[in-house]
Amino acid sequence: MVKVGIFGAASLISGKLLELLVDHPNVEISYLTSESFSGKTLEASFRGRFRGLLDFKFESYSANKNKMIDKCDVVFLSKPHGGPYQVASEILASGIKVIDLSADFRLKDSQVFAKWYKLHGNDASDYFDKEYFDLLDKAVYGLPELYGKEIANADIVANPGCYATCAILGLAPLVKEKLILEDSIIIDSYSGVSGAGKSQPENNQFIDLNENIKPYKIGTHQHTPEMEQELSRLYGGDLKVLFSPHVMPIDVGITSTIYVKYAKKLSYKELSDLYNDFYNNHPFVRIFDDNSLPQVKDVANTNFCDIGFSVNDRTERLIISSVIDNTIKGAAGQAIQNMNLMFGFDEVAGLPYGQALKKRISLNAMKV
């Protein structure tokens, strides 16, 4: 059994990590830290949800760093970006694997990171030192459908952003095959309220969000450069996207409606074949090739990314509908998928429908 710790374990996403890890066949939850809740039971952050399941108190990492290091084989970091990457560094230095759910190591260009995340002074020369660049060098972008092999060999993985996961998976096959016009990508996304976590209650009151839609950071959201980095790499050249997020009054889920102009006319069949081929061996991406569109409720509480299409020849556009559960495939589930790859477990272990998917993967393998 691999021993797992969580740094920042009182967060909303840590709740999802705990929910999944507690039933994971290959791991044992061993250490949970939270500076603000240290000394308190899990109830302080999670009410009665984990009663009878988990008997932990939140520990202070800073008060006793060695304890976490002694108790864990892998640590999930669940803190906002721009936090003390020293934690990652310290943990890693002790030979413990790290899966970082923040944005700290997602962007390979630190200047881009500084600018979009508005770090100190926007160039953040004070922030980035040799230690940071060492970590950045080692960190693998944790999107298993694109970087499975690299992740398997990584000591530190940068878990992707939720919006970025949904958009990149939705666009990857088209972009890789250069089937779109470069300046035409628009990603219009609606996220459930869980996307905001629990740390800013004044911005996330029921009375303000219920029966409402909140558009925000249109064209300026910090997941934009993450999408551009990965799509440009696939494309083999610079791509820009216009990304437009909104908050909608549901708990979990991201619905992305993605617009591109096509470089050449594609039939619905060609489009779905392209996607089916691209995601052939990836159990968590499901392609809708029967003229239906995926709905976000059908991926809630799962690690799936469901993708469907519309072809609009009147305006020479393709419209991709990509949906995920932002807390699972967009965060905790993907982090566990990464952990599975890093430790050689089944990719699907401990994830919703893990047993069923494992059976199907074996059956498919036998067919070949």
Added chain:
Amino acid sequence: MVKVGIFGAASLISGKLLELLVDHPNVEISYLTSESFSGKTLEASFRGRFRGLLDFKFESYSANKNKMIDKCDVVFLSKPHGGPYQVASEILASGIKVIDLSADFRLKDSQVFAKWYKLHGNDASDYFDKEYFDLLDKAVYGLPELYGKEIANADIVANPGCYATCAILGLAPLVKEKLILEDSIIIDSYSGVSGAGKSQPENNQFIDLNENIKPYKIGTHQHTPEMEQELSRLYGGDLKVLFSPHVMPIDVGITSTIYVKYAKKLSYKELSDLYNDFYNNHPFVRIFDDNSLPQVKDVANTNFCDIGFSVNDRTERLIISSVIDNTIKGAAGQAIQNMNLMFGFDEVAGLPYGQALKKRISLNAMKV
């Protein structure tokens, strides 16, 4: 035109007051105060809702008390209980009428007030002085269906609690006629999230309330003594109630399911006749006498209290279903209904369906 001010004008309920007052035919909104938002436009608390309708900045009352007094004929106080009742005193002393939406003057027994509201030391001898008792003496409990005449002559009205309004109106006819067993009253209520206002965001996050129910203060909620005071007065003897509130994930509305053991068997017809008679001249109480039960959505955004019944002879109980919009009949609407009576306006003026109700009242009057 009567000039109206609001003290504590940035609150959620003040938003409802503004929404109704801005279209009231007999009044002019003239002064809005908020200590915490002073100097800011209404947008600071209400986003774009009042754009193009109201051009005010929040003023500081404490910085210039005379300004409010100069500009207003009546002031609504929208502050939590136990606040500076001196404000009410100062305003009233200047000959301005006061409608207080807090609990400060609802309870005639100050010791009961101190105990249930947990004022300083629970007996609050330091809190209650001659000034307070003078005000308490003058204050009329602002439930127009019970105290219409007193309200018409009052200079200060204590606007009832939302839960109390819903429960008292639901029980008044039965209690007045002594048709129930004394120790049998249970009031089970579910309130929309607006009941909590906007000042405690950490307790009212979307992610905690959506798809959830939060029972709280069962048997200990501070509206209990208000219900008991008014029901005991109607009954002519001490009555106790067990009041059990819950928060439900909707914006507005209270649904109260009220259980009593009957003192003698009553038919459905007798019951509905009793209520129809009791509320005969009261346009805002609607009696459901056709075996249907009222639903809270049908009173949303109105000043109605809808009441229906179930007779359960198996257990010798009557069940009363009483529903209101907590922000209207439970707060802002009832406050305006009180203002209408205090100034001799039509009781229904400026309230939702005011024109239609005025026509019907005239028609009914002509019939007689």
Added chain:
Amino acid sequence: MVKVGIFGAASLISGKLLELLVDHPNVEISYLTSESFSGKTLEASFRGRFRGLLDFKFESYSANKNKMIDKCDVVFLSKPHGGPYQVASEILASGIKVIDLSADFRLKDSQVFAKWYKLHGNDASDYFDKEYFDLLDKAVYGLPELYGKEIANADIVANPGCYATCAILGLAPLVKEKLILEDSIIIDSYSGVSGAGKSQPENNQFIDLNENIKPYKIGTHQHTPEMEQELSRLYGGDLKVLFSPHVMPIDVGITSTIYVKYAKKLSYKELSDLYNDFYNNHPFVRIFDDNSLPQVKDVANTNFCDIGFSVNDRTERLIISSVIDNTIKGAAGQAIQNMNLMFGFDEVAGLPYGQALKKRISLNAMKV
């Protein structure tokens, strides 16, 4: 008092019409028809909502056509498209004004109508006769911000589609000034469930829509040609749009996020000036020129269309955020606004905040 009838009065939108008309200062509701509910009280369709306000039974129009004609000065038609336009014809022939909330007379090109609405055989030669074309000729497109004068003189008005209202108002100033690239318009819209009415319960179950988003008819929705007709007229040339609707789990409201490539760089200030000028005398359009974006909850239960902007020079795009209450500005409220113009009432009469807006309009007029 103008006497008002509704044909198809049991519909969800008729409920909104009744809600507004019952308090309208210049009208009297006089006749309500519904073939399927004929003989029943309003409760059959509206539960207890109109108790104590409206004492009507639904009548059968077909059983006694003269009765409606005798009792009304104006009739709202609230039936799906492709219904018996003969009703409009009969009513109009009796000198009664007609406001049609269906799509029947919105599209000036009947072939376009037949194709997008999938009328019999898609060319619908059997459907369109002289009577139809006569009506079509007389019908004015009922968007008061564009056709105020024509509406004032019209006997029959085609009330616009909800999505079309939101999109056209959002784009009109830019399109009129030719500030956009022709093939770049994308309209991404999310509508509350009320948009679907009440006639297809199997598609609108709570359990399917709650905590979900349903994309549908992407690029093929029937409001597309209505947007294109009006935008092309403003532009002075053919414009195509890609319109992409979704259903979201709220009661009322449309949020449209509209993407265009700009023909030349525009500052935020130039953009908001352009919109402020265009909508200068139109009380129901509110321009957000302070870098905030409108939220749909702030227009719920009002006749406002709120419009805000984002300028994205990275991708040379403007993004327009346009929000309405689909049941008010998108249907019943706009229909009443049209009626007001047709009968010479105040444009704002009987609409939410009508009194407040009337006062402001007078004040503004005095300033000039």
Added chain:
Amino acid sequence: MVKVGIFGAASLISGKLLELLVDHPNVEISYLTSESFSGKTLEASFRGRFRGLLDFKFESYSANKNKMIDKCDVVFLSKPHGGPYQVASEILASGIKVIDLSADFRLKDSQVFAKWYKLHGNDASDYFDKEYFDLLDKAVYGLPELYGKEIANADIVANPGCYATCAILGLAPLVKEKLILEDSIIIDSYSGVSGAGKSQPENNQFIDLNENIKPYKIGTHQHTPEMEQELSRLYGGDLKVLFSPHVMPIDVGITSTIYVKYAKKLSYKELSDLYNDFYNNHPFVRIFDDNSLPQVKDVANTNFCDIGFSVNDRTERLIISSVIDNTIKGAAGQAIQNMNLMFGFDEVAGLPYGQALKKRISLNAMKV
């Protein structure tokens, strides 16, 4: 691997069964029937939810009864009450175990069943024949916390009603110890919309339920006699309850607030000890003994029943708060818990947190 079939597999609850069974370590889903969807894929009822997980078509049971019998070791029946109990009889006769999710075999007194469920003529003499009584005789009431041993030996189990499960578990310890006044039990419950299934869309439209509460069948709901049967048995004498259900706008969950007069004063500590003892070996009942109350969101998607208390000496009452997920502990989860007992699997196998609970049970066993 035990082979599992579902009769009526297109229902909402069957969706939950499939969701759980597909990952159950000891079973294989082998046959799914639906008369109305026969020949169609699962998508016809479940949209994209089971893509990539389950490749079944709905079969017609009536067209080929032997096929189900050949393919299954156990069959879940998911049909409304009063349906063809012959199906249960036929299946059982072939040596296949049956878990019936309808009400057909819950009530031991068939006259009570006929009356509350309004079967043909209310005495239903035509309905009940020898075959029925034979089955009724064999059927065990499937509440594992009360009938664990009987269930382990049963061939046919009557899975309890959702409201009944929540109420009986909430009251069992108090009733068994005769700590309450006989005529004092009131059960006030709020259920998520999933409780209504999917077969009556006209009663479960989003637009009618969202932002609303629907009280219904107050004192007359058909789960009343089920509660009374089981509580009377525990009590050793006839008990009546007043049960009052409401529909609330959330997907899953039942919140029951249960009122009783106590027969003698009980401290909070005595009360929680009583419950802790009673449910000591039952992993799915969690007792809240720290003055907090359970919230329904914390049991969503789990098989837990969470129970908390309030003691109200002012009115000599105890208030029990009992919450479950109506689709899991109230239906599909409890059915699987029953199956586990019938086949000698771990009681917690295949249920949410099954692995974690199994570990804890082993640890506890070792302690002893």
